[in-house]
Amino acid sequence: MNAHAHAHAHAAEMPHEDPGHHHIASFRSLFAVLVFLLIMTALTVFTAKYVHIGEIGNLVLALIIAVIKASFVCAIFMHLLHDKLLNSVVLLLCLSLVVCFIGFTAIDMTSRGALDPTREHFIGPPPVAEAEINAAIEKAAAEHGEHATEHAGEGFSEEFAPPDQPDKAAPEQTEHH
Amino acid sequence: MTTATPTASTLPYHETYTHQEHWRNQEDEFEGAKLGVWLFLTTEILLFSGMFCGYAILRIFYLEHFTAASAHYLNWKIGAANTAVLLISSFTVAMSVRAAQLNKQGQLIINLLISAVCGVIFLVVKLGWEYYPKYIHHELPGKNFAYADHTGAYIANASDPVFLAIYWVATAIHGFHVLVGVLLLLWVAWRAGKRHFGPKHYTAVENVGLYWHLVDLVWIFLFPLLYLV
Incomplete structure (x- = not known):
């Protein structure tokens, strides 16, 4: 009796031997x-x-x-x-590092000019090679037939239009956006 | 505790399985393997976070242009269908772990095979309805790329190849993970057919399942960012 009770108490303290008890x-x-x-x-x-x-x-x-x-x-x-809590901790630690990674990059991307206006132009979209891309659009238009040709040259929204070369821009260009 | 009985040879593998000598018991072995997979999954998250960070930078540069490019180049219906396929496969993988825990061998194999089939459907849709038409329409950035204004309805932006580049790289690396996941699911299904898994031993089912759920998680973020907003 005493030995049985001792064995029972001992079994309760023992860690599980296999994954059979896991939550289903x-x-x-x-x-x-x-x-x-x-x-x-x-x-x-x-x-x-x-x-x-x-x-x-x-x-x-x-x-x-x-x-x-x-x-x-x-x-x-x-x-x-x-x-086990440890698995959640591993995941959350990783995600917090990802937040730092992307978050600090985003802060850098959006606020460099605020800290030092002279460096603002070092960050941002690369300058557009207007002539090269216009040539590419015209080439694509030529390859895709007559229907496309009438749209060649208006391939850009106004943001990418060269402001100092109005002759290159299509007449309808200001309609977009 | 796991001493062999005279009938051991007739019992299935998962009943007679004994842990490796360097572990205290099967429970520790299972938890150790699972922690290892979770650590591996963090490296996977960091791999994909590089692409999400690139997406964030480009999105800051070209906020509206990405919306326009997404609507023109990508069909959200295909993306939504593939999302549903991956979500269903995640459900069946979770069901296969449950089946292993309950020793329902038939359910285990069927759920694993459904998951693998879902992965194959995802890849077929991706290749047949997205990658191949995009390739022949010169929408793969690089030497073959052409600004697609031949429909006349869409005004090309200079940033279009940038959007397509992040689309191709992110979805292709994700697609490679789906391919690996399908092979792993088939391997687990094959082992399940040999009665390797049961309530006391289902380490591979659990861990391949965790990997498959991560592939699903990445797509949960890629789908809205690329196809919708």
Whole structure:
């Protein structure tokens, strides 16, 4: 009796010997997550197509929905919710480093001129080789037949039009944007 | 604890499996392997975050032009269909882990095979409906590239090859991960057919599953960033 009780207490203290005791996700919870993910996919398509809150607004909204979807995949499909905390810590540490990586790069990209106006021109889109790209568009137009030829030369939105060479720009160019 | 019994030879592999000598028990071996896979997944996240960082820089440079290029060059319906395919495959992979834990051998194999088939569908759609038409329409940046204004409805931007470059590189590296994932799923399914996995031993099912979910996670971010906004 005494020996049996001792053995029982000992067994309770012993760590598990194999993964047989691990949490088993229920079919209902897995299927619910799948349905939720599909609904969120439809939602992100809908918001991107029909809810216009500005370029940056739509970008942020799509990212928020993606983060919600990813959280459910990590928590339920990848079992982090019922897993050892260490695995979650590994993932979150990695993600925080990614946030530093992309975040600091974005701050640098957008604010270098604010710190030192003389260096602003070192960052930003590379200068456009207007002549080369116009030639490429005209070449493409020539290869694609007559229909394209009438549009050759108006291949740029106004931002890339050379301001000091109005003769090169197509007459309708100011209509775009 | 795992001493062999006279009937051991008739039992399936997952019942008689014993851990490697350098582990204390099967539980430690399983958790150690899983932690190793999680560490590997962090390196995968860092690999893809390089591409997301490149995307962020280019998006800061060409905010509106990327929206226009995305709408012109990419068909969101194809992207959405592939998203659904990957989400379903993630669900079936999670179901296969559950089947292994419950010792439902038939369900285990079927779920793994459905997941592999979903991966193949993803790749076929990508190659047949996206990469091949883009290649023949000169939409692959490089020597073969041509500014596509032949439809007349779309006004080309100088940044179009930049958008297409980030699209091709990000989706191709993701597609390579899908290909590797399909091969891993088939390997696990083949081992499941030999009754290698059960409630006490399903390390490979769990870890290949984790890898497959990561491939799904990357696509969850790539799809809206490339196809929608």
